[in-house]
Amino acid sequence: MTRIKRYAIINIGVVIVVQTAIRCIHCNNKSVVKFGHQANGTPRCKCKKCGKTFQTEYMSHAAKPETKLLIIKMSLNGSGIRDISRVLSVDKNTVMSVLKKLKTVLET
Numbered sequence: 028m029t030r031i032k033r034y035a036i037i038n039i040g041v042v043i044v045v046q047t048a049i050r051c052i053h054c055n056n057k058s059v060v061k062f063g064h065q066a067n068g069t070p071r072c073k074c075k076k077c078g079k080t081f082q083t084e085y086m087s088h089a090a091k092p093e094t095k096l097l098i099i100k101m102s103l104n105g106s107g108i109r110d111i112s113r114v115l116s117v118d119k120n121t122v123m124s125v126l127k128k129l130k131t132v133l134e135t
């Protein structure tokens with residue numbers, strides 16, 4: 028199981044190291060291995076179960092899985108594409124891309 032170290036610096040100068048297990052963002056599986064780095068140095072991981080690769084941390088707000096989930100939730104609650112784009116500060120083409128992928132998944 029691959030773990031990632033996160034550092035939290037508290038105001039009084041104490042550094043706490045917390046190790047958290049990395050889970051696949053596609054299938055939530057624990058068995059992931061390190062798979063090199065991005066050009067900017069962000070580490071990549073590969074899932075042993077589904078074989079997909081992913082980053083442990085995303086620089087772009089729009090690429091985060093939480094943002095994609097929010098796009099789907101807002102769409103189901105009746106928000107329009109431009110409305111979602113404005114509220115979440117992502118491009119409208121990103122919103123369209125996420126919704127098209129959701130449509131493809133729902134049709135299969």
Ligand SMILES: [Zn+2]
Pocket residue numbers: 051052053054055056074075076077078079
């Ligand atoms: Zn996976």
